[in-house]
Structures are given as structure tokens and as C-alpha cells.
Amino acid sequence: MSALSCLDGEGRLVPPFVACSPWLQGELGFIGPKQRAYDAEFREGAVRIVIEAGKPISEVAEDLGVNPGTLHRWVSRRRRHGSATSDCPVCS
Incomplete structure (x- = not known):
């Protein structure tokens, strides 16, 4: 060595x-701890709870065991691009 x-x-x-x-x-x-991988369905569901139920990101993140910053990024991405799983706008 x-x-x-x-x-x-x-x-x-x-x-x-x-x-x-x-x-x-x-x-x-x-x-x-090591980063956890969340599938698209989980991310979309978490974002839906925040947006449709109007619950605070911090509360939803705690309930789901997700870092609040991670959930905030998914919500922001959804509001900008229409999808919590993509950085690209939804193409028609």
C-alpha cells in the first residue's frame, strides 16, 4: 500500500x-445513508398529494419517508414540465 x-x-x-x-x-x-431510488409512480403519487390535497411538502415528505428537498424538487419539476420524473417538457 x-x-x-x-x-x-x-x-x-x-x-x-x-x-x-x-x-x-x-x-x-x-x-x-445511501441514496434511495424511487420509481416514477411513487414520485408522481407524492407530488399529487402535495398539489391536489394542498398538504405541505414537509408533512408529505415526513409521512412518506422522503427528504423534503427531494420532494420539493419533484414538485417544482412537475410545475415546470408537467412531470415529476422528467426535466424535459411534456411533448405532444
């Missing part, structure tokens, strides 16, 4: 700025 690398907790060789840093390893809470 060179001085420019370290081993992570599972013995894999990684750059020192990741393996040797407690912040980047998540030991001090700077890195959250």
Missing part, C-alpha cells in the same frame, strides 16, 4: 481523502 492510499473498513484500497477521513466515512454524520 502506498502513502497515497488507505484501506476502508472492508479492506478495499481507496484514496486517503475518503478512507482516512472520519467525516467522509460517515463516522461523524456528514454522509447520510
Whole structure:
């Protein structure tokens, strides 16, 4: 092992700025859990609750276990492009 690398907790060789840093390893809470993937149906349903029921994003996000910033991005995308799952306008 060179001085420019370290081993992570599972013995894999990684750059020192990741393996040797407690912040980047998540030991001090700077890195959250792995990103979750939400399918299009779930995203559309969450956005529908916010828009049609008029519930606050923070409340819906907490109920569904979604980061409020993520849900806000889906709602904004829906309002801009007509779809919570696409950055492109809906084509006719």
C-alpha cells in the first residue's frame, strides 16, 4: 500500500481523502445513508398529494419517508414540465 492510499473498513484500497477521513466515512454524520431510488409512480403519487390535497411538502415528505428537498424538487419539476420524473417538457 502506498502513502497515497488507505484501506476502508472492508479492506478495499481507496484514496486517503475518503478512507482516512472520519467525516467522509460517515463516522461523524456528514454522509447520510445511501441514496434511495424511487420509481416514477411513487414520485408522481407524492407530488399529487402535495398539489391536489394542498398538504405541505414537509408533512408529505415526513409521512412518506422522503427528504423534503427531494420532494420539493419533484414538485417544482412537475410545475415546470408537467412531470415529476422528467426535466424535459411534456411533448405532444
